[in-house]
Amino acid sequence: MTDSYARGATEPALIEETIGDFFDAMVAKQPDALALVSRHEGVRRSYRALQAEATQLASALLATGLVPGDRVGIWSHNNLAWVLMQIATAKAGLILVNINPAYRTAEVEYALNKVGCKALVTMPRFKTSEYLAMLRELGAARLPQLKNVWWIDRAEDADEAGFDIPLARLSQLLASGNANDARVAQVQQGLKATDPINIQFTSGTTGFPKGATLTHRNILNNGFFIGECMKLGPQDKLCIPVPMYHCFGMVLGNLACLTHGSAIVYPNDGFDPLLTLEAVQAERCTGLHGVPTMFIAELDHPRFAEFDLSSLRTGIMAGTACPIEVMKRVVSQMHLGEITIAYGMTETSPVSCQSSTDTPLERRVSTVGTVQPHLEVKVVDPESGATVPRGERGELCTRGYSVMHGYWGDEAKTREAIDAEGWMHTGDLATMDAEGYVNIVGRIKDMVIRGGENIYPREIEEFLYRHPKVQDVQVVGLPDRKYGEELCAWVIAKPGQQLTEEEIREFCKGQIAHYKVPKYIRFVTEFPMTVTGKIQKYRIREQMSVELGLVAERTA
Incomplete structure (x- = not known):
């Protein structure tokens, strides 16, 4: 049986220039073309x-x-x-x-x-x-x-x-x-193209974020091939309501545009569904990015029907699995017939798999597409490291130009993530079908994705341990219709101490980001454990999902 391994196309060739040189060449080609519209600032700029x-x-x-x-x-x-x-x-x-x-x-x-x-x-x-x-x-x-x-x-x-x-x-x-x-x-x-040029923090499984260090070569090429996948050109205007501090905005947005002579359109500083719809109509945008929650907020806006979105063609939906019904509405009601799905992680600049503009809709919603050019992906047994047959689940690994330079100042963590053969171990459980389409089916490291934000429960646990009344805490992700997942904390108070949900929330206020503050807090006397003393987080998830009547709406 065929192994779960795929290699991307080798054409067009990789860009071996720096971001500055490539951008300057694009400016020389089309100096007067529109490069940027920042609507909330009233700013318009040509490439020159x-x-x-x-x-x-x-x-x-x-x-x-x-x-x-x-x-x-x-x-x-x-x-x-x-x-x-x-x-x-x-x-x-x-x-x-x-x-x-x-x-x-x-x-x-x-x-x-x-x-x-x-x-x-x-x-x-x-x-x-x-x-x-x-x-x-x-x-x-x-x-x-x-x-x-x-x-x-x-x-x-x-x-x-x-x-x-x-x-x-x-x-x-x-x-x-x-x-x-x-x-x-x-x-x-x-x-040099291989010089580090960007550091992005990823939530750490050990409680502290790690600084994924990326080079010109990493992000310039990824931006270019993402734009190729969307068939971007100088005639395109891409509406970018996703944040720049993520690879999504910075690479899939800005660099995808700047490598294809397209125009960047910022509808606002932070996400606002109404301002996004207004920007698409006013600027006649041909592309729109977003995580599923953003598209849902736009589709469900009471004034949605007022807007002419007929200029739209393509874009990217990423961040978390997209419900099939949402994707169908995006295609039919927003004219995004060529919207693509992208999968990746900050450590791989970020995209390693993407659907194309002509991938059948069923495949677009049930998979994350196929491997990007100049990259390799494989699915391995997490224990043995052996590549598994097609159709079997295992850990997804990526190799090629997109793999980060390393975690800043942390060689040990870098070696844990990237093996001796250069494979980045994603921590995601995946399957690969006969045609090379990859499907993400779970996560090895219990990461929670809330509205496109990657959250590692361990980081929240480490923070809550600092509370003087907390003896032990376990954090899990629960299904949520709006954000995909929400955080839930099970807390064991120290003997003789009384704790309230309000005290926990107050402790978090101003110290950790709002999206990391657990929505659900339960006080318990023990955690479900295996006979060897390992905490069974899946049982916490199951119990809370039943108790709260939550049902996952996921396709991956």
């Missing part, structure tokens, strides 16, 4: 204008004393500043560190210190998140390597009070740069 501004920012960053290889954080939702930072840091050889805007003090302190960020570009605030206030609270003592903070400002904004880390407006930094700075070209010439 975007290049000039990004080069000016690269010049300004280098003038502050930053040198290639230094880490620069960005803590922001989607806006012009984000894409400028993405291009500018790539040109200057600086490693852009994506900080999740949902992070709170403990998380941002860990992330900035883990990779040694020397500078940070941040929104001053967003909704209830006060980013500058969090940085003030941490201060130079707790962020010893951070030398500069620039906040994303508008002309009408009042000045922000400084603190013990130098603070300035991003507009001031940009104004100090020179779009014709010869030093930028000189630095750019000295960069």
Whole structure:
């Protein structure tokens, strides 16, 4: 019987340039074409204008004393500043560190210190998140390597009070740069495609996030082949409501567009279904990205029928399994006949499998497509490592250009994830059919995917253990109609202590991201265990699902 192994196409060839060089070549080809529309900021940029501004920012960053290889954080939702930072840091050889805007003090302190960020570009605030206030609270003592903070400002904004880390407006930094700075070209010439250029944090199974380090070659090629899969071209406008701090927005969105001369359209800073529908209609977008919950929110919006979405053709649905009925509605009611499904992980830049625009609908919803060009995938027995026959389940492994450079500052964890032969072990259980279509059927490491956010229960458990009244805690994912999964915590209180759900939630407030705070909290005296003392999380899931009347609506 055939093994569960597949190798992608070898044409077109891999790009062996840096992001800066490839982008500059695209600008030379079509300088006046539309590159970016940021609707909430009232911003429109041609390819030439975007290049000039990004080069000016690269010049300004280098003038502050930053040198290639230094880490620069960005803590922001989607806006012009984000894409400028993405291009500018790539040109200057600086490693852009994506900080999740949902992070709170403990998380941002860990992330900035883990990779040694020397500078940070941040929104001053967003909704209830006060980013500058969090940085003030941490201060130079707790962020010893951070030398500069620039906040994303508008002309009408009042000045922000400084603190013990130098603070300035991003507009001031940009104004100090020179779009014709010869030093930028000189630095750019000295960069290699294999240089690390981006760090993204993945929730850690041991309680701390790991910094997946990606190169120009990793993400530029992945963005290119994703765009190829969607048949993008200069005539396309891609609406991107998914966040930039994930690979989804940054690679499947920005880089897929910039490698094909397409236009990027940001409907808003954070996701808003109405503003997304308005952007698609107003800009005549041909593509739309989203996780299933986003598409559901758009389809179910009371004003959905008012919008003309007939310009739509393609896009990507990813993040978690898509219910078949939702996919059918997306195709029939949103005109997305060529929407594709993508599967991947941050450590593989991210996509390793994707359906194509002409994959039959049933296959598109029941699988994650086939292997991408220049990559290999196989399904192995998690115990023996042997490749399993087609149709049998095992752990999915990926090899090729997309596999990350490594986890920043953590060789041991890198070796655990990438074996001696270069295979990245995903931790996902999968099957491969006779035609090479891959289906994700579960997860080895109990990861929870809530609305496209990857959450490792161990990280939440480690945090809750810090509560003075908590003796033990187990966190699992439960099925949820809206988000795919929600977190549930079973807590054992210390002897003689009384604990309430409110106390647990209050403990989490401001310390961990809102999506990591368990929706369901139960106080118990023991956990279900095997005879050898191993906790049976699946039994917690089963019991809670029955108790709460929850039924999984999944296709994978």
